[in-house]
Amino acid sequence: DAGVIQSPRHEVTEMGQEVTLRCKPISGHNSLFWYRQTMMRGLELLIYFNNNVPIDDSGMPEDRFSAKMPNASFSTLKIQPSEPRDSAVYFCASRTGTHYNSPLHFGNGTRLTVT
Amino acid sequence: AQSVAQPEDQVNVAEGNPLTVKCTYSVSGNPYLFWYVQYPNRGLQFLLKYITGDNLVKGSYGFEAEFNKSQTSFHLKKPSALVSDSALYFCAVTGTYKYIFGTGTRLKVLA
Numbered sequence: 001d002a003g004v005i006q007s008p009r010h011e012v013t014e015m016g017q018e019v020t021l022r023c024k025p026i027s028g029h030n031s032l033f034w035y036r037q038t039m040m041r042g043l044e045l046l047i048y049f050n051n052n053v054p055i056d057d058s059g060m061p062e063d064r065f066s067a068k069m070p071n072a073s074f075s076t077l078k079i080q081p082s083e084p085r086d087s088a089v090y091f092c093a094s095r096t097g098t099h100y101n102s103p104l105h106f107g108n109g110t111r112l113t114v115t
Numbered sequence: 116a117q118s119v120a121q122p123e124d125q126v127n128v129a130e131g132n133p134l135t136v137k138c139t140y141s142v143s144g145n146p147y148l149f150w151y152v153q154y155p156n157r158g159l160q161f162l163l164k165y166i167t168g169d170n171l172v173k174g175s176y177g178f179e180a181e182f183n184k185s186q187t188s189f190h191l192k193k194p195s196a197l198v199s200d201s202a203l204y205f206c207a208v209t210g211t212y213k214y215i216f217g218t219g220t221r222l223k224v225l226a
Contacts, residue, residue: 004158031212043205043216055212091158100209101147101166106158 002026004107006092012113018080021110023092024073031095033104034067034077038088046090049075061086082114117142119208121217128196129225136191136220138206148189149207149214150180159205165189176200196224 005024013019025032034046047057052069060067064083069075079086089111093104118141128134140146147166151159163174170182180191191204201224206217 033214042218045213048212050212093158100211101164103149103161103164104151104159104214105161106151108156108158111156 004092004094004105006090006107006110008110009108010111010113012115013082014115015083016081017114018078019082019086019112019114021077021090021092021112023075023077023107025075025092025094026096026105027073029094029096029105030072032069032075033093033095034075035091035093035106036088037091037109043091046077079112082112084114087112087114117146117208117210117213117215119206119215119217121204121206121220123220124218125221125223127223127225130198131195134191134193134196134200134222134224136204136206136222138189138191138217140187140189140206140208142208142210144210147209148180148182149209150174150178150189150191151205151207151216153203153205153219155202162191162204196222198224198226200224 007022030051032049036044046059047067048055049069067077089109091109093106095102095104120139149164150162153159163172165172165182173179178193203219205219207214
């Protein structure tokens with residue numbers, strides 16, 4: 001079990017540039033979550049996929065953010081254009097099963113810095 | 116609406132002493148409660164969960180948590196703290212697909 005894999009680990013970009021974060025969930029997990037972590041707001045759920053379908057994107061801050069899950073083993077979170085306030089650590093997490101008592105498995109995150 | 120509160124931003128404890136990290140929750144219906152730990156530059160790692168049954172739940176690394184329905188609490192405990200337990204701890208509750216996380220408590224174990 002390789003765990004949830006995120007890339008890149010660090011991303012530094014200039015304001016206005018497009019940023020794409022990538023996630024490979026654990027094989028067999030059918031639920032995928034994107035979270036953002038900042039000191040000010042803690043952990044925020046951005047979007048939730050179940051069986052590759054976006055179920056809840058109410059946490060996506062604005063239209064500059066978009067997420068896709070083209071297949072069960074890959075998801076992307078894109079920010080276009082990026083702004084300094086998007087600087088945060090972005091986590092992907094996956095979960096097996098359909099019952100809500102299954103624990104989340106987190107990747108090690110992507111630390112995004114927008115200058 | 117579901118919510119979780121971690122009333123302490125930081126807890127300091129001497130190595131070898133027992134530790135407690137507090138969590139209270141608010142949820143309609145029966146709660147599913149979790150504890151996670153986060154080490155620097157890492158993602159959250161699952162420690163333990165309560166679904167139903169025995170109020171004392173045992174988890175990884177010698178941690179345990181006590182579910183108290185009347186006080187709506189789910190405190191994390193360990194009988195003897197290690198310096199390596201120093202990390203950020205998150206309590207979470209769910210009853211739907213959404214996990215509601217607390218703000219985190221930084222545990223510092225002093226040698």
